[in-house]
Amino acid sequence: MDDVFFIAKKILSLLVTPVPLCVFLMVIGLYFQRNRSNLGKGLLVFAVLLLGSLSQPQVARWLSQPLEARYDINHQVNQSGCLIMVLGSAHTDNQSASFQQQLDDAASARLIEAVRQYKMGPGCQFVVSGYDGGYLLLPHAYVMAKAAEELGIRSSDIVALEKPKDTIEEAKALLQRVGKRKIRLVTSATHMPRAVTVFESFGFEVEPAPADFRARDGAWWRLSADNLLTSQRAIHEYVGLAWLKLKPSLLTEPSS
Structure with missing residues (x-):
């Protein structure tokens, strides 16, 4: 049962992360585009714009900075037996x-x-x-x-x-x-x-x-896979935090 839940969680996570979501929208858009549907064109344009936006450095930084800024680099000396x-x-x-x-x-x-x-x-x-x-x-x-x-x-x-x-x-x-x-x-x-x-x-x-740390500045026109990965990781974390709030029962201690 735990394995089934884990697989279901991973599939759900994939569906709401940028690259799989954009690919899914493009496939659906191409399907409707066969009949020259405006919906198909709209989905294709939206998917391309979303993918491009998330590949842009300022967007990637905007998404990741609030997460990365929560905790500073730790320079504190450890106690014995840490x-x-x-x-x-x-x-x-x-x-x-x-x-x-x-x-x-x-x-x-x-x-x-x-x-x-x-x-x-x-x-x-x-x-x-x-x-x-x-x-x-x-x-x-x-x-x-x-x-x-x-x-x-x-x-x-x-x-x-x-x-x-x-x-x-x-x-x-x-x-x-x-x-x-x-x-x-x-x-x-x-x-x-x-x-x-x-x-x-x-x-x-x-x-x-x-x-x-992945939040970096860069020229607005320099789209990159690295920026897209940064955006994807940040969105994955926002989804994970929301999931913990929706399912607090996940944070229960294992029975001894």
Whole structure:
């Protein structure tokens, strides 16, 4: 049942994110355009304008800035015995590359920031998380753990949570592993507001350490896939925050 809910949630998320939505509108527009329908033309024009707008730097910044501005870069020294929790992202199965090179941009940025946080206090635990996506050879947590070792983290300090599929499952898994305690939470800056909401709901005392800041200035006419990705990530987070408000029952502690 949990797997069915997870898949349904992912499908719903895809339908409200820009690229899949624009492609869907274009397909519908082309279908109606066969009969030279004004509706078909309207859908095609709207989809193209939406895609172009979200690829524009000022729009991408306007969407992502409110999320990224919630928490500053964390320069606070960690106390002895601290716990660094690095949320998962994605990786590839390129076996010819190092583990760090297999990480996507978000995962790499999160890991680098987490290593910096680890070095700011003695005796910290370094927790990584993420499953295999249902098709990869290795769990994301395993690749993150090995990449952390490549960056100098002691293997004895690393804890890998290889089952969680999303932020809520990551919080539940960490709660079952270490109980309620103070954590230094590392994730992308756009994702941090939702991540803090989730982890605090499960009783953690969260010290945010955002990474992967994407809100940037640029010439208005320079449309790019990078800007589109920034817009898409921001919209995904707004949808996620709204979903948590609509379904507060999701933020309930697992039964022991």
